[in-house]
Amino acid sequence: MRQLIRGRTLSFHADPAETENAFTFHEDGAIITRDGLIEAVGDYAALRDPDLTEINHRPHLILPGFIDTHIHFPQVQVIASWGAQLLDWLNTYTFPEESRFGQQGHAPAMAEHFLDLLLAHGTTTAAAFCSVHPQSAEALFAAAGSRNMAMVAGKVMMDRNAPPAVLDTPQQGYDDSKALIEKWHRHGRQRYAITPRFAITSTPEQLAMTGQLAREYPDCHIQTHLSENRDEIAYTLSLYPGARDYLDIYESHGLLGERLLLGHSIHLEPREIARMAETRSRAIFCPTSNLFLGSGLFDEAGLRAAGVPTGIATDVGGGTSYSMLQTLNEGYKILQLRGQKLHPFAAFHWATRGNARALGLEDEIGTLAPGTMADLVVLDSRATPAMALRMARAETLAEELFILQILGDDRAIAQTYVAGQPMLDRNRKAA
Ligand SMILES: [Zn+2]
Structure with a gap:
């Protein structure tokens, strides 16, 4: 089964602490999944296909789970x-x-x-x-x-x-x-x-x-x-x-x-x-x-x-x-106490590709690379009134990510996909 998931896609292919061009971001992006795998990722305009079922998550961000x-x-x-x-x-x-x-x-x-x-x-x-x-x-x-x-x-x-x-x-x-x-x-x-x-x-x-x-x-x-x-x-x-x-x-x-x-x-x-x-x-x-x-x-x-x-x-x-968002929040504060910095790009890399590498599983999870599993998280940067108010002044992707890192929790999770399947409605019913 193939489907197109549209949103603002963000995926790391390197560690931002080590290299400048560490991620790929599409403001109007799309992920095509096939049988649970990521088949393609890119600009929506380039990937759109009238034959595909389309799920639109804009303006939310889509990252690897x-x-x-x-x-x-x-x-x-x-x-x-x-x-x-x-x-x-x-x-x-x-x-x-x-x-x-x-x-x-x-x-x-x-x-x-x-x-x-x-x-x-x-x-x-x-x-x-x-x-x-x-x-x-x-x-x-x-x-x-x-x-x-x-x-x-x-x-x-x-x-x-x-x-x-x-x-x-x-x-x-x-x-x-x-x-x-x-x-x-x-x-x-x-x-x-x-x-x-x-x-x-x-x-x-x-x-x-x-x-x-x-x-x-x-x-x-x-x-x-x-x-x-x-x-x-x-x-x-x-x-x-x-x-x-x-x-x-x-x-x-x-x-x-x-x-x-x-x-x-x-x-x-x-x-x-x-x-x-x-x-x-x-x-x-x-x-x-x-x-x-x-x-x-x-x-x-x-x-x-x-x-x-x-x-x-x-x-x-x-x-x-x-919440890995709250984990990154407290991680930021611990590193502050040590005089160290956790930049939001490094933080979101850590919770996705970085942890996949720690587990030796980066060929399967942790990025949006074609051929890996379509395990995804959809993040709502305006999930709470406080976040929405703060977002009104955000100008960069890094700022938006930092708002999610510091203020976000499960309320900011708009959807979670496992192998291309949306899990959250089922989850909320079960809970
Ligand atoms: Zn333990």
């Missing part, structure tokens, strides 16, 4: 929980909540809510942590598959320092992960991420099994947490007294590489930064979470200068919004 590179699916009902920093927050709110995902029927119901929320916020792909229970990953992959959404996800492996209801064992974690990989990895658009939660909740035996999985399935992602909070780092190093630093724990178990997504990566030692750059391991910035849990300020410019690839993410439920 947002990508969230770190989020916790089982935390949809602990987002906005008061008063704790990381380790307390996990013990008080998160682990008890995640234990519910072992109950019959809970994970499938929450998976639908989770995907409804992502789509309502314009996010079409996420790298998601599930609970320790394999049925949580089953539920998320099945729900994403039925919507044709590309998910990167995995059941967490954790075998200590948490209540028994959310623990596995090294062998069970290995067996369950392996079965899920065999069933879901590259099944449709689904991809598996081997997911040791973090070093505190995995014994050396479990991390060894994680390394074994990474060797057996080298094209699976690996996702975990690194150096989020000072107490966490001290506790971690006390559990691994032989480690040179926090990263060394993952390094010594063979986990480093371009498929590794390291959530937070805030309080890093010079050796860790150098090794992340050499191995192309990804540092994932989670601004709303870092502020909410009081964790610290991500050093974007420092990591960039060192050559560490980065992504940006919500980290719901430590994060406080599903």
Whole structure:
């Protein structure tokens, strides 16, 4: 099936922080999709075709769908929980909540809510942590598959320092992960991420099994947490007294590489930064979470200068919004506190092509390049009275994007497409 989607199209083909001509913008643009793929993008006048079904989104912007590179699916009902920093927050709110995902029927119901929320916020792909229970990953992959959404996800492996209801064992974690990989990895658009939660909740035996999985399935992602909070780092190093630093724990178990997504990566030692750059391991910035849990300020410019690839993410439920727009807003403020700048072009690149590159999926998502999937977000820069009033004075595309970045949220999402299919009406009915 072919269709034409008309709007003000914007897509990045390079990183605006590195090159001047990083994007293509068509004020009266169009995207032709065929069977879920982008067939062509350009000026409407050049692409119009009376034989095609036409959907007109003008004056809204059309970008590639947002990508969230770190989020916790089982935390949809602990987002906005008061008063704790990381380790307390996990013990008080998160682990008890995640234990519910072992109950019959809970994970499938929450998976639908989770995907409804992502789509309502314009996010079409996420790298998601599930609970320790394999049925949580089953539920998320099945729900994403039925919507044709590309998910990167995995059941967490954790075998200590948490209540028994959310623990596995090294062998069970290995067996369950392996079965899920065999069933879901590259099944449709689904991809598996081997997911040791973090070093505190995995014994050396479990991390060894994680390394074994990474060797057996080298094209699976690996996702975990690194150096989020000072107490966490001290506790971690006390559990691994032989480690040179926090990263060394993952390094010594063979986990480093371009498929590794390291959530937070805030309080890093010079050796860790150098090794992340050499191995192309990804540092994932989670601004709303870092502020909410009081964790610290991500050093974007420092990591960039060192050559560490980065992504940006919500980290719901430590994060406080599903919106990548609000994530970019808080990211801007964190970088302000570090004396760094997040220009709107760099911001929107990060949430689309940048995050696709962090996941190694830029051939499938993150741009409007022909041949990639037609996962799109349609942005309304006048979605609220305050935005409309501010937009009346905006003169440039950069200004408009910055208004979306600072004032936008799910109200600014006029439509979300997954593989060429509009998802939002269905989503609003479901919600
Ligand atoms: Zn996290």
